[in-house]
Amino acid sequence: MKSGWVDSGARAAIDRYARNGVAPDLALRVYTTRLLGRDPKLVLHGGGNTSVKTTMSDLLGEKVAVLCVKGSGSDMATVEPADLPAVRLDRLRKLRTRAALSDEEMVRIQRESLLEPTAPNPSVETLLHAFLPHKFVDHTHASAILSIADQPDGEVICAELYNGRVGIVPYVMPGFLLAKAAAEIYDAKPVVEGLILHKHGIFSFGDSAREAYERMIALVVLAEERLQKKRKAVFVTTHLPQAIAPVAAVAPILRGACSRKNERIEGAWRRMILEFRTGPAILNFANGAQLARYGQAGVVTPAAPPQRDRTDDFKRALRAAVTAFVQRYEAYFARQNARVGGIKRPLDPLPRVALVPGLGLFGLGRSKKDARIAADLAQCALEIITDAEAIGRFESISEDEMFDMEYWSLEQAKLGAATEKPLAGQIAVITGAGGTIGAATAKAFAAAGAEVALLDVDQPAAEEKAKAIGATALAVKCDVTSPVSDRAGA
Numbered sequence: 001m002k003s004g005w006v007d008s009g010a011r012a013a014i015d016r017y018a019r020n021g022v023a024p025d026l027a028l029r030v031y032t033t034r035l036l037g038r039d040p041k042l043v044l045h046g047g048g049n050t051s052v053k054t055t056m057s058d059l060l061g062e063k064v065a066v067l068c069v070k071g072s073g074s075d076m077a078t079v080e081p082a083d084l085p086a087v088r089l090d091r092l093r094k095l096r097t098r099a100a101l102s103d104e105e106m107v108r109i110q111r112e113s114l115l116e117p118t119a120p121n122p123s124v125e126t127l128l129h130a131f132l133p134h135k136f137v138d139h140t141h142a143s144a145i146l147s148i149a150d151q152p153d154g155e156v157i158c159a160e161l162y163n164g165r166v167g168i169v170p171y172v173m174p175g176f177l178l179a180k181a182a183a184e185i186y187d188a189k190p191v192v193e194g195l196i197l198h199k200h201g202i203f204s205f206g207d208s209a210r211e212a213y214e215r216m217i218a219l220v221v222l223a224e225e226r227l228q229k230k231r232k233a234v235f236v237t238t239h240l241p242q243a244i245a246p247v248a249a250v251a252p253i254l255r256g257a258c259s260r261k262n263e264r265i266e267g268a269w270r271r272m273i274l275e276f277r278t279g280p281a282i283l284n285f286a287n288g289a290q291l292a293r294y295g296q297a298g299v300v301t302p303a304a305p306p307q308r309d310r311t312d313d314f315k316r317a318l319r320a321a322v323t324a325f326v327q328r329y330e331a332y333f334a335r336q337n338a339r340v341g342g343i344k345r346p347l348d349p350l351p352r353v354a355l356v357p358g359l360g361l362f363g364l365g366r367s368k369k370d371a372r373i374a375a376d377l378a379q380c381a382l383e384i385i386t387d388a389e390a391i392g393r394f395e396s397i398s399e400d401e402m403f404d405m406e407y408w409s410l411e412q413a414k415l416g417a418a419t420e421k422p423l424a425g426q427i428a429v430i431t432g433a434g435g436t437i438g439a440a441t442a443k444a445f446a447a448a449g450a451e452v453a454l455l456d457v458d459q460p461a462a463e464e465k466a467k468a469i470g471a472t473a474l475a476v477k478c479d480v481t482s483p484v485s486d487r488a489g490a
């Protein structure tokens with residue numbers, strides 16, 4: 001990993017935003033946030049956040065000290081100044097003297113302290129940014145840091161590697177208590193360039209945007225170099241799964257195994273969309289002799305048993321794997337919900353990732369977009385686990401800690417708020433979709449929530465129409481009068 005800082009790029013950001021009345025502090029904050037956000041080895045799908053401390057005018061025209069911190073729901077790779085809402089810094093800092101603060105109360109106070117009442121919610125890690133004194137604070141979930149920290153002795157490994165350059169914060173769930181713990185560790189040794197949050201990620205900070213950003217890169221590079229030393233071979237397979245069925249044969253079986261009757265609509269099914277990924281690293285992981293151990297750790301679940309020659313055997317094995325996963329998940333929910341007093345609402349127990357030895361991994365979701373996110377996160381987790389196992393033994397947070405994250409009260413509050421479109425999870429195949437009627441049909445299905453495949457003998461026409469519908473619409477060259485072409489298209 002290398003620094004992406006370019007002086008001319010930073011100046012261009014300052015000039016570009018100055019035209020909209022954005023001050024250099026915030027322009028540079030946007031510039032390095034995007035540098036961090038474009039690297040999937042640092043942040044993925046909305047993870048990570050950044051901040052800058054500066055002064056701004058409030059709605060009455062009075063100058064106030066503020067923290068501009070990434071709001072929830074925006075992506076660091078494409079962040080804009082409006083995605084970093086300004087929060088009154090003195091009000092945030094006053095909270096440090098409290099002994100406790102619920103997540104709901106924290107969110108309310110953060111919103112009340114916004115300069116712009118319609119701004120997005122500041123990140124749940126806002127207080128951690130506010131309690132640190134530095135002008136620029138950067139936070140990522142860098143893969144290399146997680147590989148060295150997600151170990152039984154992760155804190156010792158980090159302490160040795162960084163030799164006093166960073167503070168090590170034991171695992172605490174994000175929120176007020178983590179912010180307080182991190183600030184105390186910083187205060188005890190204010191010369192550090194950053195903080196490693198065990199089994200979570202890393203913070204770096206500095207007086208300038210460049211200093212905070214380049215410290216992040218330097219600290220991550222040290223972890224990357226450590227991962228190249230004293231590596232052992234991982235996931236050695238005793239016998240390779242044979243008789244690999246093509247992905248086109250496996251995918252419908254998996255999709256069927258993960259479908260459920262829709263209780264609300266007679267005769268309707270709730271289905272999932274699949275995203276397939278494969279490659280040497282994924283196969284090495286999925287084929288490993290101890291997959292049941294490391295594959296179940298963290299988010300990567302469930303493993304399907306090795307494939308057989310006969311489709312029926314495979315079908316049965318895959319259905320059994322999904323059923324076993326759902327049963328395990330329901331038992332986990334019941335056990336954990338009892339621990340917290342039975343107040344949580346269960347989430348969908350179906351798997352979001354399936355590993356098929358000899359084939360690869362599937363991400364599953366209620367839309368193509370969600371399936372891709374699931375596959376991206378699984379691929380990232382798989383790389384983190386592989387590197388962790390190469391230098392030691394991967395160990396994620398405990399089951400209790402995992403449940404507390406998964407069933408976070410702020411996330412639970414969102415449940416049921418979003419309404420799904422009627423055809424979510426369904427796939428519509430439209431023939432002759434390069435033409436006007438076909439294209440209009442595809443558009444109507446997509447608008448109702450279905451993922452659409454546009455078939456036509458005229459490939460460019462199908463592609464053009466698919467592009468007009470959106471990034472997940474698929475164009476396929478297909479002559480429906482020919483059975484061979486039909487299969488090739490599938």
Ligand SMILES: [Zn+2]
Pocket residue numbers: 048125139140141174200201
């Ligand atoms: Zn974080």
